[in-house]
Amino acid sequence: MEKKELPTVVKKKISSDRCVMTGKGNWYFPLSDIYETPDNFIILIDMPGASIENINIDLQDNELVVNGEVSQEAYTDEKVIYNEYNIGHYHRHFVISDAVNRDKIEAKMSDGVLSLILPKAEHVKPRKIEVKAE
């Protein structure tokens, strides 16, 4: 596997002039990867700090909305003396096409990374055509 140094991470804040914000705190666009395997589309979303019970995934028509809330409770008795990143909630939405079998979408969370598994609908799955010998 290729080796690389120094990952970069930029937290993009969702500014209030782009959309109406409800709820307390700051909201951020979590970074995500989308890739395709023969059977599925998979979305990986980095949501560090969000615990599994604070993640909400909604599917409305063709829009998949992911919200993750992050608790800052751990900091209540502490004084922050140096700060390089902001803590905030996560929001992102994806528009999905008919190529996805919407009834079978699965979600998993591990180590702050949410994986959404979107199975492909039968009609877009690659089909192998066997050549028959006559």
Next chain:
Amino acid sequence: MGLIKWEKPDPLDNLTHIQREMSDLFDFLSSTPQMEGYVDVEYPPIIVSMNEESVFVRAELPGIKVSDLDIQVVNDILTIKGERKLTLDPAKISYLRRERDYGTFARSIVLPEKVDAEKVTASYKNGVLTVNLPTAPESKPRQVVIKKS
């Protein structure tokens, strides 16, 4: 040094870009200090906090195996080393969008207090690393009793 993502330029982008620049400028001029946009920070970005007993160093490191992290305390310097691995084989899948970065990293910070290196603990939960460094007894505030003579 941070890497900057390259985006394909679009002539129309220039207009929106200027608009954004202007709006950023106005934001900047009318600001309350801007806390956003730590582009050049080292990886991982950290938050250092403390209470009476300990110094806490936290870092957002989503999707890292605990075995790929190496944390050391020497005197009052904390070093966090590790690697965020690409768990997928790019030859077997096809990416449609890629934003999450990977790679090896290492950074050291000088701690604000003397710490008890023996008692340092670290935990990793929901992708956030927390290092708990109890302050050494000699750097805790000591009440001085004034004796009347």
